[in-house]
Amino acid sequence: MPRELIVDLGARSYRILCGAGLLEQTGFLLAGLKLSPSCLLVTNATVGPLYASRVEASLQEAGFNSQTVVVPEGEAAKSLAVAARLYDAALEAGLDRQSAVIALGGGIVGDVAGFGAATFLRGVPFVQIPTTILAQVDASVGGKVAVNHPLGKNLVGAFHQPRLVVSDLATLATLPLREVKAGLAEVIKYGVIADAGFFAYLEEKVAAALALEPAVLAEIVYHSCLIKAHIVEKDECEGGLRAILNFGHTLGHALETLTGYGALHHGEAVAVGMVAAARLAQARGWLAAVEVGRLLNLLKQTGLPVAIPPLEQESLLKAIERDKKTRGGTLHMVLPRRIGKVEVVPVSLEELKTVLF
Ligand SMILES: NC(=O)c1ccc[n+]([C@@H]2O[C@H](COP(=O)([O-])OP(=O)(O)OC[C@H]3O[C@@H](n4cnc5c(N)ncnc54)[C@H](O)[C@@H]3O)[C@@H](O)[C@H]2O)c1
Ligand SMILES: [Zn+2]
Numbered sequence: 112m113p114r115e116l117i118v119d120l121g122a123r124s125y126r127i128l129c130g131a132g133l134l135e136q137t138g139f140l141l142a143g144l145k146l147s148p149s150c151l152l153v154t155n156a157t158v159g160p161l162y163a164s165r166v167e168a169s170l171q172e173a174g175f176n177s178q179t180v181v182v183p184e185g186e187a188a189k190s191l192a193v194a195a196r197l198y199d200a201a202l203e204a205g206l207d208r209q210s211a212v213i214a215l216g217g218g219i220v221g222d223v224a225g226f227g228a229a230t231f232l233r234g235v236p237f238v239q240i241p242t243t244i245l246a247q248v249d250a251s252v253g254g255k256v257a258v259n260h261p262l263g264k265n266l267v268g269a270f271h272q273p274r275l276v277v278s279d280l281a282t283l284a285t286l287p288l289r290e291v292k293a294g295l296a297e298v299i300k301y302g303v304i305a306d307a308g309f310f311a312y313l314e315e316k317v318a319a320a321l322a323l324e325p326a327v328l329a330e331i332v333y334h335s336c337l338i339k340a341h342i343v344e345k346d347e348c349e350g351g352l353r354a355i356l357n358f359g360h361t362l363g364h365a366l367e368t369l370t371g372y373g374a375l376h377h378g379e380a381v382a383v384g385m386v387a388a389a390r391l392a393q394a395r396g397w398l399a400a401v402e403v404g405r406l407l408n409l410l411k412q413t414g415l416p417v418a419i420p421p422l423e424q425e426s427l428l429k430a431i432e433r434d435k436k437t438r439g440g441t442l443h444m445v446l447p448r449r450i451g452k453v454e455v456v457p458v459s460l461e462e463l464k465t466v467l468f
Pocket of ligand 2: 377
């Protein structure tokens, strides 16, 4: 039986299902959503050949007419040009306002397909079938959709909640190990920001998680979604609380920018960012050394980097400052008080320097 949870957002509430072998049930699961028969399945050249035929067959069996669009690999897919291709395909396939756009793939496919769904006909139903750990525990939940701009990632986007999220854990079997580890960085983040018990579970099960043990994966994906869902329910459009999801991301984003996107995977950059934030909290006397040690240890056991790569001080601070500008004025960071509890607080560059260099 799949595990199920509901993201409670009033009229925009939706179900998240996670379990093995759900791809084959896609059509049946969509049949309850009062959708038009025509729909668009968006995937990429890696995931499509592995899994699209199962989804297509299931949709067909349930009476849907699906048209499949393959978008490019990598961040290049998150562009207005690719979104325009989705509109063309949606028109060709005869989508109407009750037709679904279905994303089958990692966070990149989800973000661009979701952006297409949010904007086509001023918004059509969107369904997520995430196939990476990162997408299952993070990108598919919460309704943020976006494409990139030459000046920065995710600069053009919307909040458009999915109507359903179907996380088939069996798809993770083909995921490269590096992607598994990067996804687990965000899972560890959830433990630190919201749930000490979950963090302890991860400490105990890290080897099983890396080996993709089904029961452990199920618990990890379900529990992470639960934590994110609770946060999103309280703050759908990022007015306040949702900011705690950015733990490890201030330095993480700066590292991604400076090392060039792709060199350091997002999850790897976040791992380093979490260590820096934890050290800062320790320097403030907030976080006990033993807790910093536990975080460091868990990240290392997951196979994630924990040391800041050698970068020029000036450019690193500049990249962090740029991040601050987009949020208006003062640099804010998410700092742990203890594992399971964080606060968003102003941090000066001087203070940051003491742990960065
Ligand atoms: N919307 C949000 O709230 C949100 C949150 C976090 C991240 N994101 C976005 O998500 C993106 C990153 O997502 P990602 O880490 O999933 O990367 P991704 O989509 O690039 O997927 C990683 C790689 O794995 C491949 N892949 C996917 N599923 C596979 C499978 N089952 N088997 C084999 N290979 C598979 C992909 O083709 C890709 O090469 C970023 O663009 C980020 O901005 C969005
Ligand atoms: Zn992240």
